[in-house]
Amino acid sequence: MNRSLGKTLLTGYGWLFFLFLYAPVALIVIYSFNANPINVMTWKGFTWDWYVGLFGGATTVSESSLYVDSTDQLLDALLTSLKVAFSATVIATVMGTCAALAMARYRFRFKGFYQALLFVPMVMPDIVLGIALLIFFVGAGISLGSTSIVIGHCTFLTSYVFIVVSARLAGMNPLVEAASADLGANEWVTFRRITLPLILPGVIGGALLSFIISMDDLVITYFISGVDSTTLPVYILSMIRRGIKPEINAIATLMLLFSIAIAAAGIYFKSRNTAQ
Amino acid sequence: MSIAFSHNPASDYLRVRNAVRHFNTPEGGVVKALDGINLNIGQSEFITLLGPSGCGKTTLLKIIAGFERLDSGKITLDSQTLLELSAHRRPVNTVFQSYALFPHMSVGDNVGYGLEVAGVKKPERVQRIGEALEMVGLAGIEKRLPSQLSGGQQQRVALARAIVNRPKVLLLDEPLSALDRHLRMKMQIELKNLQTELGICFLFVTHDQEEALTMSDRIVVLNGGKVEQLGTPTEIYHRPASRFVADFIGESNVFEGKVVRFDDFGADVQCGELLIRTEDRNLITGSAVEVMLRPEQFTLLDSSTSAAGQQVLTATLEQAVFVGSDHQLVCRLASGQQISALVRGHCHHLQVGQPLQLAYSSADVHTIPAVF
Ligand SMILES: Nc1ncnc2c1ncn2[C@@H]1O[C@H](COP(=O)(O)OP(=O)(O)OP(=O)(O)O)[C@@H](O)[C@H]1O
Numbered sequence: 001m002n003r004s005l006g007k008t009l010l011t012g013y014g015w016l017f018f019l020f021l022y023a024p025v026a027l028i029v030i031y032s033f034n035a036n037p038i039n040v041m042t043w044k045g046f047t048w049d050w051y052v053g054l055f056g057g058a059t060t061v062s063e064s065s066l067y068v069d070s071t072d073q074l075l076d077a078l079l080t081s082l083k084v085a086f087s088a089t090v091i092a093t094v095m096g097t098c099a100a101l102a103m104a105r106y107r108f109r110f111k112g113f114y115q116a117l118l119f120v121p122m123v124m125p126d127i128v129l130g131i132a133l134l135i136f137f138v139g140a141g142i143s144l145g146s147t148s149i150v151i152g153h154c155t156f157l158t159s160y161v162f163i164v165v166s167a168r169l170a171g172m173n174p175l176v177e178a179a180s181a182d183l184g185a186n187e188w189v190t191f192r193r194i195t196l197p198l199i200l201p202g203v204i205g206g207a208l209l210s211f212i213i214s215m216d217d218l219v220i221t222y223f224i225s226g227v228d229s230t231t232l233p234v235y236i237l238s239m240i241r242r243g244i245k246p247e248i249n250a251i252a253t254l255m256l257l258f259s260i261a262i263a264a265a266g267i268y269f270k271s272r273n274t275a276q
Numbered sequence: 277m278s279i280a281f282s283h284n285p286a287s288d289y290l291r292v293r294n295a296v297r298h299f300n301t302p303e304g305g306v307v308k309a310l311d312g313i314n315l316n317i318g319q320s321e322f323i324t325l326l327g328p329s330g331c332g333k334t335t336l337l338k339i340i341a342g343f344e345r346l347d348s349g350k351i352t353l354d355s356q357t358l359l360e361l362s363a364h365r366r367p368v369n370t371v372f373q374s375y376a377l378f379p380h381m382s383v384g385d386n387v388g389y390g391l392e393v394a395g396v397k398k399p400e401r402v403q404r405i406g407e408a409l410e411m412v413g414l415a416g417i418e419k420r421l422p423s424q425l426s427g428g429q430q431q432r433v434a435l436a437r438a439i440v441n442r443p444k445v446l447l448l449d450e451p452l453s454a455l456d457r458h459l460r461m462k463m464q465i466e467l468k469n470l471q472t473e474l475g476i477c478f479l480f481v482t483h484d485q486e487e488a489l490t491m492s493d494r495i496v497v498l499n500g501g502k503v504e505q506l507g508t509p510t511e512i513y514h515r516p517a518s519r520f521v522a523d524f525i526g527e528s529n530v531f532e533g534k535v536v537r538f539d540d541f542g543a544d545v546q547c548g549e550l551l552i553r554t555e556d557r558n559l560i561t562g563s564a565v566e567v568m569l570r571p572e573q574f575t576l577l578d579s580s581t582s583a584a585g586q587q588v589l590t591a592t593l594e595q596a597v598f599v600g601s602d603h604q605l606v607c608r609l610a611s612g613q614q615i616s617a618l619v620r621g622h623c624h625h626l627q628v629g630q631p632l633q634l635a636y637s638s639a640d641v642h643t644i645p646a647v648f
């Protein structure tokens with residue numbers, strides 16, 4: 001095989017690879033503007049209707065072809081999702097950061113074992129975790145609702161924060177903490193002035209990751225959400241059960257935009273720090 | 277070792293008594309990082325800790341700074357027991373080998389950190405930061421980040437950050453090892469000047485013996501967690517207390533032998549076929565000793581120079597290396613032992629394999645009690 005042929009093939013493979021990754025996503029975005037209300041995948045012209053309809057605006061399509069029963073429900077689900085994601089992120093970020101600090105800075109018995117325990121929720125099948133949490137909440141008499149979802153999300157989000165912050169701590173020169181103590185700072189001052197600022201990009205990165213994962217989680221949330229506490233992914237699932245309609249594409253596109261915004265924020269914080 | 281306690285009255289500002297620190301290794305063994313260290317150090321001395329890698333230098337500094345605990349022993353500074361104080365309460369500051377500057381703070385904030393933590397008000401802080409930076413020759417770079425400085429500049433900032441707090445003792449762990457040779461020599465002089473100016477005690481770690489000899493008031497030679505010798509550079513160089521020190525500091529020719537005769541002026545030591553005369557008057561017949569001669573203590577005799585009042589060795593030249601103004605000669609004695617001599621001037625006429633007459637003065641011959 002000659003060199004240029006190999007190169008052409010490789011380039012072709014590269015294109016195919018990205019096509020494979022992004023074509024479905026691109027289709028969703030494109031068809032969220034499709035004016036065909038019956039057959040979602042047949043292009044019939046451009047429209048903003050599905051976006052307008054999502055927010056309860058007047059549209060040119062007939063009522064019956066819209067199937068967000070009420071915009072209120074959709075917004076409710078979105079609000080629940082945001083609330084849950086925010087609370088779970090705050091709690092998981094604090095707990096995960098503390099765990100990472102303990103693992104990186106102190107020596108104690110069974111450390112390796114505890115470390116493994118912190119990884120387990122990430123690799124545990126969602127369905128197992130979901131059922132386990134459900135049984136736990138029922139057994140413990142905790143009623144299913146926003147609180148149970150927050151607790152459930154914290155169990156695995158803590159692992160993600162732990163890993164991101166641990167990586168950051170591993171790249172940090174532990175001598176700067178010694179230097180701080182040497183210059184007369186006690187442990188609290190050292191944490192506030194030296195350790196926290198240095199691991200902050202990791203903490204923020206872990207928090208953003210947690211937020212996205214929490215917003216996005218379906219399987220675990222499905223088990224532990226109550227009747228009046230439906231999150232957005234669970235709500236979308238219930239919509240799809242009644243057939244795929246164009247609005248799904250619009251919702252998916254909005255969620256995509258939201259995720260990209262958060263990821264961009266994450267990259268921004270990361271690059272801002274490496275610039276130092 | 278008696279010389280380790282050589283006392284001068286001002287030298288009990290920093291006292292280390294029987295410091296012991298053993299580490300258990302994962303392999304199940306025990307490393308004696310410190311194995312009964314005793315030191316008496318004066319208030320404004322420049323002390324160098326010198327020794328091979330792993331001899332416990334860093335461990336000793338960490339214990340004084342408070343980052344490492346002691347198994348047993350005692351450390352007092354200015355009549356105050358140090359060991360009960362946690363690191364942030366000790367009146368000592370450290371210049372770390374890797375500098376350990378705070379990467380997210382400007383140079384000014386780095387230098388002012390200790391003052392700020394101690395509650396020094398801003399106007400005074402700014403002034404003292406400026407003074408400290410000026411002392412290390414970096415006035416006016418307060419706004420920069422550590423990553424915007426060269427290695428040598430970072431090293432100076434680390435130094436300024438430590439001295440600005442006016443510690444009673446400044447600990448320096450191989451602060452110059454990352455610098456190139458030229459900058460290192462410059463910094464050696466500056467450090468020494470700075471120490472004289474500040475008048476505080478510097479405890480300086482290095483494994484570069486030249487650095488130790490040029491900078492120190494006194495040198496502590498450590499080996500395997502023990503003090504081999506504590507003395508001035510001249511003492512260490514010319515009167516090493518042990519074979520280890522003789523070998524570790526500079527180049528030396530050591531001969532093992534036995535005292536065969538002594539009188540009021542010195543002794544004769546029989547080293548194999550060689551009879552070496554020394555002016556050491558503390559030797560008694562029959563005792564085993566090692567005698568030492570530095571390469572530069574030999575002079576090369578030729579037909580025109582006489583050996584009046586000098587002792588002479590005959591050796592065969594094996595190699596002559598030109599080292600700047602001197603020649604480094606490697607010769608072999610009839611006994612087979614190799615000796616090295618450093619002679620001044622040009623020696624172009626010398627040829628490998630030719631016999632040489634090497635003269636030395638019996639006053640230069642240093643004896644070390646042999647240890648079995
Ligand atoms: N935390 C530790 N656990 C186990 N062994 C240790 C520990 N710290 C130091 N040691 C051992 O103690 C000995 C002395 O170490 P130390 O760091 O004081 O050496 P050093 O004289 O500073 O050497 P170098 O010149 O290489 O820096 C070494 O053998 C080292 O392996």
Ligand SMILES: [Mg+2]
Nearest residue numbers: 333334335449
């Ligand atoms: Mg060391």
